[in-house]
Amino acid sequence: MRQERLFTPGPVELPERVRQALSRQIIHHRTEEFRRAFLEVRELIKRMLSDPSENFVFFASSGTGAMESAVLNFFQEGDKVLVINGGKFGERWLKLATHWGLKPVEYRVEWGKSADPQEVRRLLKEHPDCKGVFFQISETSTGAYHPAKEIGEVCQEHEALCVADAITALGVYHIVPKDWKIDVLVGGSQKGFLLPPGLSLLWFSERAERSLTDRAFYFSVKKELSKQKEGQTAWTPAISLILALKESLELILEEGMERVEKRHRALSEGTLKAVKALGLKAFAQHPALSVSAIASDRSEEIRKELLKLGIRVAGGQDELKGKIFRISHMGADPKDTLMLIGILEVVLNRLGYEMELGAGVKAFSKTMMEYGLW
Amino acid sequence: MRQERLFTPGPVELPERVRQALSRQIIHHRTEEFRRAFLEVRELIKRMLSDPSENFVFFASSGTGAMESAVLNFFQEGDKVLVINGGKFGERWLKLATHWGLKPVEYRVEWGKSADPQEVRRLLKEHPDCKGVFFQISETSTGAYHPAKEIGEVCQEHEALCVADAITALGVYHIVPKDWKIDVLVGGSQKGFLLPPGLSLLWFSERAERSLTDRAFYFSVKKELSKQKEGQTAWTPAISLILALKESLELILEEGMERVEKRHRALSEGTLKAVKALGLKAFAQHPALSVSAIASDRSEEIRKELLKLGIRVAGGQDELKGKIFRISHMGADPKDTLMLIGILEVVLNRLGYEMELGAGVKAFSKTMMEYGLW
Numbered sequence: 162m163r164q165e166r167l168f169t170p171g172p173v174e175l176p177e178r179v180r181q182a183l184s185r186q187i188i189h190h191r192t193e194e195f196r197r198a199f200l201e202v203r204e205l206i207k208r209m210l211s212d213p214s215e216n217f218v219f220f221a222s223s224g225t226g227a228m229e230s231a232v233l234n235f236f237q238e239g240d241k242v243l244v245i246n247g248g249k250f251g252e253r254w255l256k257l258a259t260h261w262g263l264k265p266v267e268y269r270v271e272w273g274k275s276a277d278p279q280e281v282r283r284l285l286k287e288h289p290d291c292k293g294v295f296f297q298i299s300e301t302s303t304g305a306y307h308p309a310k311e312i313g314e315v316c317q318e319h320e321a322l323c324v325a326d327a328i329t330a331l332g333v334y335h336i337v338p339k340d341w342k343i344d345v346l347v348g349g350s351q352k353g354f355l356l357p358p359g360l361s362l363l364w365f366s367e368r369a370e371r372s373l374t375d376r377a378f379y380f381s382v383k384k385e386l387s388k389q390k391e392g393q394t395a396w397t398p399a400i401s402l403i404l405a406l407k408e409s410l411e412l413i414l415e416e417g418m419e420r421v422e423k424r425h426r427a428l429s430e431g432t433l434k435a436v437k438a439l440g441l442k443a444f445a446q447h448p449a450l451s452v453s454a455i456a457s458d459r460s461e462e463i464r465k466e467l468l469k470l471g472i473r474v475a476g477g478q479d480e481l482k483g484k485i486f487r488i489s490h491m492g493a494d495p496k497d498t499l500m501l502i503g504i505l506e507v508v509l510n511r512l513g514y515e516m517e518l519g520a521g522v523k524a525f526s527k528t529m530m531e532y533g534l535w
Numbered sequence: 536m537r538q539e540r541l542f543t544p545g546p547v548e549l550p551e552r553v554r555q556a557l558s559r560q561i562i563h564h565r566t567e568e569f570r571r572a573f574l575e576v577r578e579l580i581k582r583m584l585s586d587p588s589e590n591f592v593f594f595a596s597s598g599t600g601a602m603e604s605a606v607l608n609f610f611q612e613g614d615k616v617l618v619i620n621g622g623k624f625g626e627r628w629l630k631l632a633t634h635w636g637l638k639p640v641e642y643r644v645e646w647g648k649s650a651d652p653q654e655v656r657r658l659l660k661e662h663p664d665c666k667g668v669f670f671q672i673s674e675t676s677t678g679a680y681h682p683a684k685e686i687g688e689v690c691q692e693h694e695a696l697c698v699a700d701a702i703t704a705l706g707v708y709h710i711v712p713k714d715w716k717i718d719v720l721v722g723g724s725q726k727g728f729l730l731p732p733g734l735s736l737l738w739f740s741e742r743a744e745r746s747l748t749d750r751a752f753y754f755s756v757k758k759e760l761s762k763q764k765e766g767q768t769a770w771t772p773a774i775s776l777i778l779a780l781k782e783s784l785e786l787i788l789e790e791g792m793e794r795v796e797k798r799h800r801a802l803s804e805g806t807l808k809a810v811k812a813l814g815l816k817a818f819a820q821h822p823a824l825s826v827s828a829i830a831s832d833r834s835e836e837i838r839k840e841l842l843k844l845g846i847r848v849a850g851g852q853d854e855l856k857g858k859i860f861r862i863s864h865m866g867a868d869p870k871d872t873l874m875l876i877g878i879l880e881v882v883l884n885r886l887g888y889e890m891e892l893g894a895g896v897k898a899f900s901k902t903m904m905e906y907g908l909w
Contacts, residue, residue, distance in 0.1 A: 164560075165562075167561070167562075167563060169563045171771070172561045172562075172563060172564070172771075172774060173561075174560060174561065175560060175561050180558045180559070180560070181558065183557045183558055183775065184554045184555065184557055184558030185554070186538075186548060186549060186554065187541070187546045187547075187548065187549050187725070187731055188539075188541075188546075189541060189543050189546060189847060190546070190732075191849075192847075220596075221595070221596050221597045221600070221732060221733045222594075222595050222596050222600070222753065223595045223770045223771040223772070223773075224770075224771065225753055225770040225771070226595070226596070226753045226770075229752055229753040256752070257752055260752045261752070349771070351561070351771065351774075357561055357773070357774055357775035357776075358564075358595060358771045358772065358773055358774055358775075359595045359733040359734070359773035359774075359775070359776065360733070378603055378630070378631055378634045378635070379596065379599055379600045379603040379754070380753070396597045396598075396599040396600070397545070397546075397597040397598065397599070397723070397725065397732045398597070398732065399597075399731070399732055399733035400546060400725075400731055400732055400733075401557065401731035401732075401733070402731075402733065473563060473566075475565075
């Protein structure tokens with residue numbers, strides 16, 4: 162009688178419309194039917210990013226595949242780049258850049274802190290030959306937001322490509338890559354796109370286009386772009402995920418990107434006020450809207466007790482194991498998050514925390530009302 | 536009122552059990568539930584390949600991704616290799632090998648013909664420094680079978696790794712890689728595994744294991760293997776496809792691999808006898824059991840007329856465009872193939888072919904009865 166509910170920062174629960182699309186009989190990809198659907202998906206992506214550019218491709222891969230694609234397609238061996246490393250996914254940029262022969266300068270940011278654009282500026286002055294800057298808009302492992310627009314600004318000043326991992330930022334923030342001065346943007350399906358994992362996205366600017374290389378094969382942007390503009394793909398696409406993406410993008414755009422961001426802002430703020438009212442606090446200095454990392458030395462106990470009551474949140478990874486638990490807001494319905502907070506209250510009560518049942522829910526509901534969501 | 540039926544050599548129609556699995560709410564991959572399911576899938580793969588070895592990994596990618604993985608993980612830049620190129624997928628090996636810095640010796644096989652093991656032997660004698668031999672077990676573009684066991688034998692004689700693209704051979708042939716002397720085996724989900732595209736498989740021998748490199752990142756066998764043995768993955772897996780694979784593998788193994796191969800042999804033989812009875816002929820010298828390529832200068836007309844009656848077969852690609860049409864047998868229920876042949880008769884009749892309605896179906900049904908399937 163109990164359905165486990167997911168509040169993990171990917172995968173996130175699938176909307177009913179998406180599940181229906183996934184259960185349909187498969188269609189062939191070299192057909193007019195697929196071509197039309199794929200071109201519609203592309204139009205929806207353009208609307209989502211408020212940009213008419215055709216410069217984006219999908220890959221049949223997890224988000225890490227699109228990260229590899231960003232490294233291979235826009236940089237040559239030996240290129241110096243700046244990598245902002247403030248968590249597990251910052252580390253992944255560093256590993257990818259090193260693996261594929263780039264020369265990364267590391268800007269190490271303490272886990273939980275956000276990058277300082279002034280420091281990015283200083284480092285780019287110190288290393289004026291940096292061809293690009295890699296970072297996460299939302300560092301999923303720590304719940305931190307890195308100031309993307311400000312970093313984009315600094316990149317433009319120094320003519321470095323601004324490469325943003327937006328895997329947990331797309332479908333959360335109203336990202337307009339041109340306004341944000343982002344050159345390469347990476348996304349993954351099991352996050353704000355509300356799909357199963359296995360489909361990734363790579364968008365790039367005209368400036369980035371001029372750096373396109375031939376280094377990749379499976380993840381080749383050139384090979385894919387020439388086909389995808391026409392509604393086809395170089396290799397067999399993740400057909401079912403692309404068809405389901407049409408459903409989720411329609412859902413997202415019916416709500417509208419501004420309101421999508423507002424909802425996530427309300428969810429983040431409401432959740433953090435709720436946990437504060439319950440005596441806990443946010444881990445991140447500048448929390449990302451996609452995921453709230455809550456600091457607690459008893460986080461593993463809390464996580465396990467939540468699970469016993471049917472709520473799955475994520476723990477900390479690597480050095481944060483046992484130090485935080487993480488609540489995803491991606492695609493969440495506020496009433497589900499209210500439910501989570503109510504259950505969190507029960508758990509904290511049971512674990513002997515000094516707190517008042519209802520205090521978290523009260524703070525949360527007030528926030529939703531202030532935002533006009535309720 | 537008309538449901539289009541797919542007889543394309545990938546994707547193939549999804550069984551009901553698979554569609555149900557795909558429509559389920561997503562689960563998180565870092566859970567005991569996923570781990571258990573994934574380990575069960577791995578056990579089923581071992582049963583399918585009659586090999587207890589743990590040396591295989593899945594990737595979230597199309598089959599081409601696993602081909603890239605085979606090139607990157609077992610060969611170094613500058614390695615000389617022999618590539619058997621007898622169609623569009625042989626060409627893909629050649630392109631991948633060249634792209635990643637191997638030095639391919641090309642054994643060009645006329646499209647529709649099969650590789651001659653004696654010629655492979657001669658070439659390996661001429662180039663004794665070849666580290667591997669790349670080929671397709673079933674060359675999907677021409678419908679040809681390359682004699683895998685004989686090629687494996689020759690590879691072993693010359694201590695070259697036998698790298699077999701089995702994308703349209705797994706789930707069709709009863710492949711026992713050790714008996715066939717295959718060192719690296721590549722598979723893709725939308726073929727004999729009866730799933731949507733987006734999941735690929737790479738199996739390798741102990742001999743191949745000794746050549747493992749660190750050249751790949753996303754497609755790294757080492758990174759994946761250490762995790763996948765424990766039921767986890769290095770990057771986010773294609774969760775829904777892995778869970779659905781459990782269903783399709785159970786279906787396949789309930790039938791049993793010997794009977795699976797027998798069914799495909801009957802389907803292939805029955806289809807080719809049927810088209811012969813209707814005045815058409817096979818294109819391939821040694822037809823693969825996965826797909827029947829039928830030679831006809833009017834193939835595009837035939838294909839389009841079939842489509843009007845709700846049957847989708849594939850045309851020819853590249854130089855074979857307009858020269859052949861292709862009927863997939865992968866995962867097919869013989870009564871569906873009977874239906875296709877009945878409709879093909881109607882189409883040929885309508886196009887003015889001299890043939891007798893029912894002659895194809897008669898030949899097909901007789902074959903099914905001879906094989907004891909009916």
